[in-house]
Amino acid sequence: MWTAWPTGSCTPRETAEPSTAIEPLVSLPADVQQDFPLARLTTVRTGGAADFFATAGSVARLEQLLGWAGASGLEVGVVGSGSNLLVSDEGFRGLVMKLDGELAAIERDGLRVVCGGGARLPQASARAAKWGLTGLEFGVNIPGTVGGAVRMNANAYGGALGEALEWVDVVTSGGVDRRAPEQLGFSYRRSDLGRGEVVARAGFGLAPAEPEAVKQTLADMRGRRKAAQPSGIKTFGSTFKNPDDPRAEGMSAGRLLDAAGCRGLTVGGARFSPKHANFVENTGEATTADVVALMAEGRRRVHELSGVSLEPEVQLLGPVDAEGLFS
Ligand SMILES: Cc1cc2nc3c(=O)[nH]c(=O)nc-3n(C[C@H](O)[C@H](O)[C@H](O)COP(=O)(O)OP(=O)(O)OC[C@H]3O[C@@H](n4cnc5c(N)ncnc54)[C@H](O)[C@@H]3O)c2cc1C
Numbered sequence: 001m002w003t004a005w006p007t008g009s010c011t012p013r014e015t016a017e018p019s020t021a022i023e024p025l026v027s028l029p030a031d032v033q034q035d036f037p038l039a040r041l042t043t044v045r046t047g048g049a050a051d052f053f054a055t056a057g058s059v060a061r062l063e064q065l066l067g068w069a070g071a072s073g074l075e076v077g078v079v080g081s082g083s084n085l086l087v088s089d090e091g092f093r094g095l096v097m098k099l100d101g102e103l104a105a106i107e108r109d110g111l112r113v114v115c116g117g118g119a120r121l122p123q124a125s126a127r128a129a130k131w132g133l134t135g136l137e138f139g140v141n142i143p144g145t146v147g148g149a150v151r152m153n154a155n156a157y158g159g160a161l162g163e164a165l166e167w168v169d170v171v172t173s174g175g176v177d178r179r180a181p182e183q184l185g186f187s188y189r190r191s192d193l194g195r196g197e198v199v200a201r202a203g204f205g206l207a208p209a210e211p212e213a214v215k216q217t218l219a220d221m222r223g224r225r226k227a228a229q230p231s232g233i234k235t236f237g238s239t240f241k242n243p244d245d246p247r248a249e250g251m252s253a254g255r256l257l258d259a260a261g262c263r264g265l266t267v268g269g270a271r272f273s274p275k276h277a278n279f280v281e282n283t284g285e286a287t288t289a290d291v292v293a294l295m296a297e298g299r300r301r302v303h304e305l306s307g308v309s310l311e312p313e314v315q316l317l318g319p320v321d322a323e324g325l326f327s
Pocket residue numbers: 006007043077078079080081082083084085099117118141142143144145146147148149150151152153154155156193197198199200235236237238315316
């Protein structure tokens with residue numbers, strides 16, 4: 001059994017038994033909820049409960065929560081829109097935070113758009129278009145928050161977060177630290193932000209444009225996405241990263257899975273989408289264990305066929321029996 005934390009790294013657990021809830025060493029701050037179900041905070045809708053859950057609407061509140069978790073010896077996790085997140089069926093033995101209030105705001109400052117880490121990226125793209133600003137269009141189809149997009153170095157349709165991003169305010173229990181994109185260790189679908197480093201705000205430098213032209217670009221992008229990907233399903237989007245392996249011969253993860261016969265493959269309530277083989281969908285009653293078993297089988301088949309080892313894109317929260325999938 002392995003414990004995988006939000007960074008995706010894995011450390012051995014001492015016991016194979018499901019852990020019981022951890023007691024905090026210092027008294028709970030206001031409005032911290034206990035035994036909070038997390039499945040509904042994710043787009044795939046699987047997984048158990050967090051021992052502790054709280055929302056943070058200001059930097060001061062974030063610092064308070066992180067300080068309390070540190071003093072209590074609790075692990076911390078952040079949930080954005082949960083669109084790239086797989087929560088353990090056993091839940092999370094620590095504090096999960098979600099940003100709201102001023103940390104989910106979208107504001108204009110001249111040619112800059114300043115977003116809270118909890119602001120929804122498609123909303124930020126649409127707001128920038130309305131203000132006649134170009135540079136955030138890439139986010140229109142990424143159903144995550146600005147904080148999740150920074151953590152995951154999200155991009156789409158050739159546009160990349162790093163191109164418009166000017167700075168990020170990262171909050172830890174030690175305070176706020178403003179970082180430039182070069183300090184975030186961006187590479188394909190990752191940054192080097194660690195556990196306990198929360199993106200509270202981000203500033204994007206944009207350029208003036210005709211609002212109607214930017215809105216039209218967004219509409220075109222929405223149309224292209226609708227044609228290419230399944231909609232209305234419970235999924236975390238692309239399951240595996242596109243491989244950088246010559247044996248893939250330029251094929252995407254989806255094409256490799258398709259070639260390996262994974263389209264429509266089902267384990268329990270989880271299946272590779274019949275429309276897009278790299279999307280796992282929860283057909284109704286899937287558990288995280290079903291999702292992980294399906295991913296492991298897809299990866300095994302692709303490796304058998306091509307020698308390529310696919311790497312998961314989805315992030316983990318809590319202990320997941322991953323059979324080497326996330327190592
Ligand atoms: C239908 C669909 C389509 C998608 N298309 C794309 C696409 O085109 N391009 C793309 O790049 N991705 C895509 N994704 C994946 C996903 O939307 C992105 O990775 C997104 O950036 C995740 O943001 P989130 O807020 O949902 O993060 P979550 O899933 O909630 O979390 C992901 C990781 O980010 C961390 N995190 C979240 N918020 C913060 C914060 N404030 N500070 C620090 N860490 C934080 C979490 O702890 C976790 O480790 C798609 C997903 C779906 C379901």
